[in-house]
Amino acid sequence: NAGVTQTPKFQVLKTGQSMTLQCAQDMNHNSMYWYRQDPGMGLRLIYYSASEGTTDKGEVPNGYNVSRLNKREFSLRLESAAPSQTSVYFCASSERDRGRRGYTFGSGTRLTVV
Amino acid sequence: RKEVEQDPGPFNVPEGATVAFNCTYSNSASQSFFWYRQDCRKEPKLLMSVYSSGNEDGRFTAQLNRASQYISLLIRDSKLSDSATYLCVVNIEGSSYKLIFGSGTRLLVRP
Numbered sequence: 661n662a663g664v665t666q667t668p669k670f671q672v673l674k675t676g677q678s679m680t681l682q683c684a685q686d687m688n689h690n691s692m693y694w695y696r697q698d699p700g701m702g703l704r705l706i707y708y709s710a711s712e713g714t715t716d717k718g719e720v721p722n723g724y725n726v727s728r729l730n731k732r733e734f735s736l737r738l739e740s741a742a743p744s745q746t747s748v749y750f751c752a753s754s755e756r757d758r759g760r761r762g763y764t765f766g767s768g769t770r771l772t773v774v
Numbered sequence: 775r776k777e778v779e780q781d782p783g784p785f786n787v788p789e790g791a792t793v794a795f796n797c798t799y800s801n802s803a804s805q806s807f808f809w810y811r812q813d814c815r816k817e818p819k820l821l822m823s824v825y826s827s828g829n830e831d832g833r834f835t836a837q838l839n840r841a842s843q844y845i846s847l848l849i850r851d852s853k854l855s856d857s858a859t860y861l862c863v864v865n866i867e868g869s870s871y872k873l874i875f876g877s878g879t880r881l882l883v884r885p
Contacts, residue, residue, distance in 0.1 A: 693872075700782070700877060702776075702861070702875035702876050703818070703861075762810075762820035762823065762873075763820070763873060764820075765818050765819070767817050768816075
């Protein structure tokens with residue numbers, strides 16, 4: 661089925677470890693996004709890529725880096741994980757319409773940093 | 775002040791009830807509006823867009839009041855399957871494709 665695929669679904673890291681969250685979409689969308697969701701808070705934008713070859717910081721970019729590998733793939737890297745990065749991470753994509761038709765989300769990655 | 779504010783609930787209603795949620799947004803440059811639904815431990819899914827004239831999709835009706843900067847969602851004849859968290863979402867013109875999410879309103883529909 662067409663959609664947004666995220667891997668892994670679950671991950672436990674030790675403080676200071678690094679990892680990359682993968683995201684791929686097969687809907688030929690131009691724009692892709694990484695959000696984190698914490699209890700009692702809305703989804704907060706970490707980074708986004710309006711189109712292939714461009715990336716920009718969102719609301720909470722510190723401690724993260726991203727790569728728009730091609731039109732389909734947008735990865736999120738934690739260079740040195742901290743307990744404050746324990747969260748659920750969602751990747752999303754949209755057409756080049758400034759999100760006016762909404763986003764399609766992946767199923768999320770539940771990350772725990774101990 | 776949060777850009778998008780919602781009452782977290784929970785709203786606990788019996789099956790068949792009508793329930794309404796409101797959401798306020800702070801940026802008058804907001805251009806596009808949505809309601810998303812999020813089930814427990816799942817990803818958000820687009821429920822409906824909200825248009826200036828108001829719009830309806832089956833049992834769901836969305837309204838927009840630009841003057842007062844609020845959005846509403848009305849659910850008629852609630853079903854058990856409507857139990858979820860409803861996220862109010864806005865897109866701010868000139869914000870480069872970004873959607874701003876509210877924290878959500880939790881709905882529990884009981885038998």
